[in-house]
Amino acid sequence: MHVPDGFFNVPVSAGAGVVAAAGVAVCLRRARQELDDRTAPMAGLVAAFIFAVQMLNFPVAAGTSGHLLGGALAAILVGPATAVLCVAVVLLVQGFFFADGGLTALGVNITLMAIVTSLVGWAVFRLVSRSAPRSRTAVIVGSFLAALVSVPTSALVFTALFWLGGTAPIELSSVAAAMGGVHVLIGLGEALITALTVSSVLAVRPDLVYGARGLAAPLVLRTADGEVAVEKPATEPATPPAPKRGPRPILLGGGLVALLLAGVVSFYASSAPDGLNKVAADKGFNAYERPHDLENGPLAGYGVSGVEDERLSGGLAGIAGVGITVLVGGAIFFTVRRRRQDKAVA
Amino acid sequence: MTPGSDSGTAVSLQVSGLAYAYPDGTQALFGVDLTITRGERVALLGPNGAGKTTLVMHLNGILTAGHGTVEVAGLPVRADTLREIRRRVGLVFQDPDDQLFMPTVREDVAFGPANLGVRGADLERRVTHALDRVGMLEAANRPPHHLSFGQRRRVAVATVLAMEPEILVLDEPSSNLDPASRRELAQILKNLDVTVLMVTHDLPYALELCERSLILSQGVIAADGATRSLLADDELLAAHRLELPYGFAPSAHPR
Amino acid sequence: MSAGHHHALYLPGDTPVHRLPPQCKLIAAMGFAVAVVATPREAWGAFGLDVLLLAVVAAVGRIPPALVLRRMVVEVPFVLFAVAIPFIGLGERIEVLGVSLSLPGLWAAWNILAKATLGVVASILLAATTEPRMMLLGAERLRLPALLVQIAMFMLRYMSVILDQARRMRIARESRGFVARDIRQAPVLARSAGALFIRSYERGERVHLAMLSRGYTGQMPVIDDLPASWRQWSAAAVLPALALMTAVVARSLA
Structure with a gap:
């Protein structure tokens, strides 16, 4: 999804640059509050983790493989502000050190892949974990939905930017359908992997999951008289509660249901897509799907190779099927996202 | 060499009644007491999971005691003394990759003294001197990840020496080293003129470098005495899951 | 590669x-x-x-x-x-x-x-x-936020370390006959990703400790200027x- 130079016109690139800079600046301050002087090493290591995990190819339905974008995952594991910083740094490093993603498109890329995915993912996660009793299941379900929503939302923001200042004369609905469709599918994969990853971290080190902090047992002294319990002083400062400025639950809930529906329907649609195969080839939707395979080309040694290319055509057909489904769902999302963005600006 | 009380039996390190549990609930220390006087080289022995690394983390205030106290050359480890404590206690981590986080060896060695406010030619001199003491001067401008493991560990020692500490604390200094690097590091450590606390389960290394040893087991100090006599006590070693390498007899290594 | x-x-x-x-x-x-x-x-x-x-x-x-x-x-x-x-x-x-x-x-x-x-x-x-x-x-000279530059510095320093860990995990998986064919293998990969996160996070904590041990107070000292x-x-x-x-x-x- 790394947007190159020349894809958006100068005003949109510059505008996205301002949004990205402002977002990163806010997150720098918030992350410092969350992690104090640990910010630099912790965020650096988590950024390296995201970089590594983006190279891990996961087999997705219909024989294609995708990799994590990681925004929602990072938000749940280390908190939204740190997550934005981590993904933004990954993108900066990819742009400047690996020539991946255009330099003038850095603003667009950071806005789409760092800010939108992390914040939307976190908002959904909070919504779910707040409306359900605090439990492992709630955290895992929340992670699933957070990742599921975050990816297509990012694709829809892309569509909006394209509408504002894309340089290609393509019907907006085609772009929305293709982007939305592909990314609902990718979102499903992302959701599954995010939920499983969070669950596996939760099983081993629950204290590391930002979205779920556990309780500590009291200390015990082993003395001649046996074991004595002592009071533990409060060593760790309580984490400050996130400011309550999430989007309106009902609106978001509606969006969630729509997305789930779209996702489920498309999932089935993708298993019987024969007639749509040709549409996909003609319309060139595949161009959107391919980045996730080819992006890893030079780095394929880290991935799980051999799953992506052979069954690509089957996957493309599935994607087209999803695209049509999402045309309907997309309209709903569009309004949800618009409202949300308005709130963010306000 | 360092400020503080300078009498013959000055105490470098004093730990009393130390207990600690990790945030995930696991308790690692259950009341540790130990004293190390200036100029001593002491080995802290114990099986995996005995709490050795946890204890080390308390020595410079990285972990704060759940219960009990730690004093370095008379100065208690507290939030308001941390800066001075960290200058006095030089910690060499088990994994040199954790310790060498800067882009080049030179910047890494300079990191500590620069944090203490040392700048310019003074800083350069400290860096050069510290790297020279571990024989790594020629690697100054290389990135740490291009060095061999043994070289990285030596640079890690240099990063701490550059701070001119009161006591050098080494966590498993011989782990993952090939025999030659192991011997070179032993040579370097023997020639250093500082108090050393060496945390290890490498018993021959302890015997070679330290006259005195402590055994930490299940979160408490289980034995304290001359390394040679501790290592000769088969029952004691067996009780704490410590073992000498096959065919190694402490009595065959006179000093 | x-x-x-x-x-x-x-x-x-x-x-x-x-x-x-x-x-x-x-x-x-x-x-x-x-x-x-x-x-x-x-x-x-x-x-x-x-x-x-x-x-x-x-x-x-x-x-x-x-x-x-x-x-x-x-x-x-x-x-x-x-x-x-x-x-x-x-x-x-x-x-x-x-x-x-x-x-x-x-x-x-x-x-x-x-x-x-x-x-x-x-x-x-x-x-x-x-x-x-x-x-x-x-980037530092250009007045990019110092914290951002430091995050990038740590990321670049530890990227190879973490990629090595990821590769060792992959070799361990594959040497036990694991092949990622479809979605059913996702849990295995996700467990690897989870383990990788824990290792990265714990290393981050250890690096922070190593920094604290050498007097870090939240500001990176300026050692080189260009x-x-x-x-x-x-x-x-x-x-x-x-x-x-x-x-x-x-x-x-x-």
Whole structure:
């Protein structure tokens, strides 16, 4: 999804640059509050983790493989502000050190892949974990939905930017359908992997999951008289509660249901897509799907190779099927996202 | 060499009644007491999971005691003394990759003294001197990840020496080293003129470098005495899951 | 590819391009990319001139064309997209070899291809002539938020360490006969990702401890400073200035 130079016109690139800079600046301050002087090493290591995990190819339905974008995952594991910083740094490093993603498109890329995915993912996660009793299941379900929503939302923001200042004369609905469709599918994969990853971290080190902090047992002294319990002083400062400025639950809930529906329907649609195969080839939707395979080309040694290319055509057909489904769902999302963005600006 | 009380039996390190549990609930220390006087080289022995690394983390205030106290050359480890404590206690981590986080060896060695406010030619001199003491001067401008493991560990020692500490604390200094690097590091450590606390389960290394040893087991100090006599006590070693390498007899290594 | 991949873009050398202070090069590459994006797409000559400018930089920096071409692979996904635009684009259509193509679509495809390619090559040249560490120092000099630069510094330092861990996990999986065929294998991969996160996080904590142990108080000490002279700045400014002039001239002619 790394947007190159020349894809958006100068005003949109510059505008996205301002949004990205402002977002990163806010997150720098918030992350410092969350992690104090640990910010630099912790965020650096988590950024390296995201970089590594983006190279891990996961087999997705219909024989294609995708990799994590990681925004929602990072938000749940280390908190939204740190997550934005981590993904933004990954993108900066990819742009400047690996020539991946255009330099003038850095603003667009950071806005789409760092800010939108992390914040939307976190908002959904909070919504779910707040409306359900605090439990492992709630955290895992929340992670699933957070990742599921975050990816297509990012694709829809892309569509909006394209509408504002894309340089290609393509019907907006085609772009929305293709982007939305592909990314609902990718979102499903992302959701599954995010939920499983969070669950596996939760099983081993629950204290590391930002979205779920556990309780500590009291200390015990082993003395001649046996074991004595002592009071533990409060060593760790309580984490400050996130400011309550999430989007309106009902609106978001509606969006969630729509997305789930779209996702489920498309999932089935993708298993019987024969007639749509040709549409996909003609319309060139595949161009959107391919980045996730080819992006890893030079780095394929880290991935799980051999799953992506052979069954690509089957996957493309599935994607087209999803695209049509999402045309309907997309309209709903569009309004949800618009409202949300308005709130963010306000 | 360092400020503080300078009498013959000055105490470098004093730990009393130390207990600690990790945030995930696991308790690692259950009341540790130990004293190390200036100029001593002491080995802290114990099986995996005995709490050795946890204890080390308390020595410079990285972990704060759940219960009990730690004093370095008379100065208690507290939030308001941390800066001075960290200058006095030089910690060499088990994994040199954790310790060498800067882009080049030179910047890494300079990191500590620069944090203490040392700048310019003074800083350069400290860096050069510290790297020279571990024989790594020629690697100054290389990135740490291009060095061999043994070289990285030596640079890690240099990063701490550059701070001119009161006591050098080494966590498993011989782990993952090939025999030659192991011997070179032993040579370097023997020639250093500082108090050393060496945390290890490498018993021959302890015997070679330290006259005195402590055994930490299940979160408490289980034995304290001359390394040679501790290592000769088969029952004691067996009780704490410590073992000498096959065919190694402490009595065959006179000093 | 090999574990050393993540530094493969940098090509050590001692040319005038290599010697320029990194902050000058960063600004030059940025400026060039902006100038290219601002160039009207009808100005064929202007893009030709931009290519020539980059070729001169590559020649002075002794960057072999093969290396640039190899790295241009990152652009492929969007080349595919660009190729699709004429087929799905709107507007007036023309027949080429019996295929109906959109004329505005063709222009758009050309526009994206030309600008993306020039941008990618400029980034490749920047990365190939600037040591990663120098790039960070340059970013610091340009007053990028220090915290952001530090995060990038730690990321670059530990990227290879973490990628190595990921690779060892993959080898461990595969040596026990694991093959990722479809979604049913996802839990295994996710467990690897989870384990990798825990290791990364714990290493982050240990690195932080190592920093604290050496007196870190939240500020990175400034150990190296990289001043740039006016001559160096003006030398670096040649590339974006010429590209900008080209863009301006092309705009006024259009």
